[in-house]
Amino acid sequence: MHLKFRAIALILITVSAGLSLTACTPSSQQEHRIIELQAQAWHDVNNDEAVAILYTQQQAANPQQLNQQIQQKLNSAFDIAKKYPSVKVSSGQQNTSPTYNQRQRITGWTTHAEIILKSTDLKAVSELLGILQDQLMLQSLQFQVSTQQRERVENQLISEVSKTFQQRAAIAQQAWQSSHYELVRFKILSNTQSTQPVIYQTAMADAAAPASAPVPIQAGQSQIIVEAIGSVQLK
Structure with a gap:
């Protein structure tokens, strides 16, 4: 019993808080040794x-x-x-x-x-x-972020997050002393969070500036996030 608790603690610490192990019985151990993993990658990019x-x-x-x-x-x-x-x-x-x-x-x-x-x-x-x-x-x-820049950055992040997911799966495999693992489910999600607020007309008004003067622009940045969620089966 103590060995079982130590093994569970090891997998939770080594992999991350985004990992959970489904309950299994000895008779169906090979069928239900499925571990769910989560990985994330992000880049800060200039709004263009x-x-x-x-x-x-x-x-x-x-x-x-x-x-x-x-x-x-x-x-x-x-x-x-x-x-x-x-x-x-x-x-x-x-x-x-x-x-x-x-x-x-x-x-x-x-x-x-x-x-x-x-x-x-x-x-x-x-x-x-x-x-x-x-x-x-x-x-x-x-x-x-323009569509072209978002697609380019997302493609890079997909590669990064996939490698991170594989690394976590390998750590889980070693922690449970399995010979190998097989991918059961894998899903990639993307999200963009802007740090630049919308500027409204009342905030743009400047009585000292000429009427036809260029409007000052501070584009700010956005954070593009790609998340991988999936599960692997230990063999």
Whole structure:
């Protein structure tokens, strides 16, 4: 009995807290000697992509006239953005709602329309935001890891976490004095945690800066995490 407790303590200490041994009986020992393992690898990477949402909001008594005014502003913004081919520009949300007086009668209309800028060319985004803020308001500015960089880093982490998983399986095999082990189940999960908060228009305002000055950018970092979860059977 004491030897059994010592063996269990050894496997828990050597492998990690993410390891557990399923209960087994002597008659089914070979069938149920399955150990579950967990491994993790991560890299800190610089955010290399910016996503900015700008908007215009106007009121008018005539909804058709209001729509024309909104479209003129948006078209003007799209024309300016064409000078920055490295920046992808797309339409965002657009909604129109009525305004009421005290008698709950419609007195006019309000339209909120957005455009979205997305690019890994952070300098171009900064310059374009500085120009567009003359006619549009900055709703939010967020930095993230681009798809290309995320895939490249994840591929590296998959290799790292797989090696770590195999090392832990080998430690468990030695601790239980098994001749070898076989992989039963293996699953890889990935996650990205950003350390850069979303910047909103109120935080970007600077009365001392010229209206068309480039918007200062601090992209920050994100942590890309890859986790391996699986089980091996000791032989």
